Amino acid sequence: MPRKVNCGIDYDDGYDDDFDDYDYGYDVEENVKEPSLQDTIKRGVWRCSLCTYDNDDAMSSCDICGILRSPSVSNGTYDEKRTAPFKFDVPSPDDLVSNGLHSSAQHSKAKIFDFKSSRAPSSGVGKNEAVKVLSSAKSSDSSHDSTGKDKHGGIIFSKNLEINTSSGFKASDKSSASMAKGRVEDSDGRSVSNNLCSSGQSSSSLMPKERTDMVEDGSSLTHGGEGYLTSNLKNMTLGAKSGNSKDIKANSRAQYKPEKWMFPEKAEGSLTQLNLAIVGHVDSGKSTLSGRLLHLLGRISQKEMHKYEKESKLQGKGSFAYAWALDESAEERERGVTMTVAVTYLDSKRYHVVVLDSPGHKDFVPNMITGATPADAAILVIDASIGSFEAGMDGTKGQTREHAQLIRSFGVDQIIVAVNKMDAVEYSKDRFDLIKSQLGTFLRSCDFKDSSVTWIPLSAVENQNLVVAPSDVRLSWYHG
Numbered sequence: 001m002p003r004k005v006n007c008g009i010d011y012d013d014g015y016d017d018d019f020d021d022y023d024y025g026y027d028v029e030e031n032v033k034e035p036s037l038q039d040t041i042k043r044g045v046w047r048c049s050l051c052t053y054d055n056d057d058a059m060s061s062c063d064i065c066g067i068l069r070s071p072s073v074s075n076g077t078y079d080e081k082r083t084a085p086f087k088f089d090v091p092s093p094d095d096l097v098s099n100g101l102h103s104s105a106q107h108s109k110a111k112i113f114d115f116k117s118s119r120a121p122s123s124g125v126g127k128n129e130a131v132k133v134l135s136s137a138k139s140s141d142s143s144h145d146s147t148g149k150d151k152h153g154g155i156i157f158s159k160n161l162e163i164n165t166s167s168g169f170k171a172s173d174k175s176s177a178s179m180a181k182g183r184v185e186d187s188d189g190r191s192v193s194n195n196l197c198s199s200g201q202s203s204s205s206l207m208p209k210e211r212t213d214m215v216e217d218g219s220s221l222t223h224g225g226e227g228y229l230t231s232n233l234k235n236m237t238l239g240a241k242s243g244n245s246k247d248i249k250a251n252s253r254a255q256y257k258p259e260k261w262m263f264p265e266k267a268e269g270s271l272t273q274l275n276l277a278i279v280g281h282v283d284s285g286k287s288t289l290s291g292r293l294l295h296l297l298g299r300i301s302q303k304e305m306h307k308y309e310k311e312s313k314l315q316g317k318g319s320f321a322y323a324w325a326l327d328e329s330a331e332e333r334e335r336g337v338t339m340t341v342a343v344t345y346l347d348s349k350r351y352h353v354v355v356l357d358s359p360g361h362k363d364f365v366p367n368m369i370t371g372a373t374p375a376d377a378a379i380l381v382i383d384a385s386i387g388s389f390e391a392g393m394d395g396t397k398g399q400t401r402e403h404a405q406l407i408r409s410f411g412v413d414q415i416i417v418a419v420n421k422m423d424a425v426e427y428s429k430d431r432f433d434l435i436k437s438q439l440g441t442f443l444r445s446c447d448f449k450d451s452s453v454t455w456i457p458l459s460a461v462e463n464q465n466l467v468v469a470p471s472d473v474r475l476s477w478y479h480g
């Protein structure tokens with residue numbers, strides 16, 4: 001179940017109390033009679049057919065669960081006979097929420113990415129900041145401008161990444177809102193991913209895709225890599241996700257065609273949602289990278305960052321300051337380990353990028369599966385340090401392998417490999433090339449095409465190759 005990461009907006013209601021973050025103006029009174037349906041209709045609200053929340057008449061979808069308002073409810077009138085036509089042989093309302101409504105614009109044009117961007121939330125995902133996925137998995141109960149040139153990778157979000165999407169992920173405005181996701185047991189996830197790599201079948205032969213390359217500048221989508229990290233998201237395109245015979249849910253989704261009224265009217269200028277999973281072995285720096293990007297792109301203010309730095313230092317975990325923006329729970333912060341999928345977003349001119357920061361620890365693979373399933377694209381974060389990359393590639397314990405397999409099984413066929421912590425290996429080209437060679441072979445066995453993988457050497461801690469070209473001379477061999 002997703003939970004928003006609370007960064008960016010301070011819900012100060014003007015009263016100097018301790019509850020500014022949560023004060024929605026609802027004073028609890030005892031013995032207050034529940035308003036009847038008729039009462040709510042008169043008040044200019046409509047009641048959600050799923051969760052029964054009384055929404056303001058102006059809302060086109062439920063503020064709590066995201067279910068669309070039935071077209072039969074209009075102009076303040078309510079036709080009781082015509083409630084939402086959910087049938088048992090079609091996905092439930094929860095499926096609609098979890099599948100997402102915005103990403104379902106499968107034929108939508110791909111647009112150029114620009115991260116200089118706005119802080120305004122898109123209509124697609126609620127007005128708050130972010131969500132954090134709290135899986136019900138049992139384990140969680142335990143204790144700028146891009147001008148890429150080179151042929152390697154890119155500054156992290158930039159060129160050459162074509163995103164295919166068939167799913168979405170609608171984050172409701174309320175933290176408590178349930179974002180129902182299918183619960184996938186660990187064993188299932190593992191067997192699916194294992195089968196994936198052993199199938200040896202080409203995804204394209206199994207699931208012909210409608211893939212529409214609509215990069216506005218018409219630039220090539222061939223990979224090899226160019227630019228810094230953010231510049232590699234600029235050329236993303238949206239189409240149908242590429243699947244595989246073992247694809248977890250592509251088939252079931254493909255069979256179902258939502259009716260027209262189920263899609264909210266897309267306001268002019270509204271953004272298309274793109275779900276970006278951040279995955280990788282434990283401690284590879286996923287949260288630090290995500291936090292750094294949020295900060296660099298203006299989603300975390302300087303003031304908030306100071307707060308995280310101060311608090312993390314006080315707990316003797318100064319190096320986790322950026323990760324704290326994503327890892328919010330006391331336990332996650334104390335252990336320095338992400339346990340649930342943190343969800344936040346970045347807005348570009350065209351896309352509302354929902355960032356799904358996944359846990360890397362093997363105990364939390366079920367959480368990763370639950371939270372990252374709707375991914376349209378992924379950043380696979382690698383720890384370049386000696387021994388750490390090797391640990392992630394370990395056949396039985398390495399989550400680099402497992403996450404790559406899982407992401408592919410979710411239908412994601414384009415990834416950015418963020419070779420992080422390059423500072424720890426003196427930005428060595430040899431180390432980068434070795435990682436690229438070994439991991440590249442494995443990714444190929446998972447049915448990732450070379451042309452769909454972008455490689456970027458970077459350092460989240462030293463802010464190298466994230467949103468601008470690297471300044472450290474030791475990375476001069478990289479021509480991003």
Ligand SMILES: Nc1nc2c(ncn2[C@@H]2O[C@H](COP(=O)(O)OP(=O)(O)OP(=O)(O)O)[C@@H](O)[C@H]2O)c(=O)[nH]1
Pocket residue numbers: 280281282283284285286287288289319320323336337338339358359360361420421422423424458459460461462
């Ligand atoms: N030297 C160096 N350390 C880094 C870098 N990025 C992250 N780290 C450190 O790596 C440690 C783990 O970082 P996290 O961001 O928590 O890693 P994670 O992948 O999110 O961890 P899990 O979600 O628990 O798997 C922290 O001490 C970070 O400071 C980097 O670029 N260079």
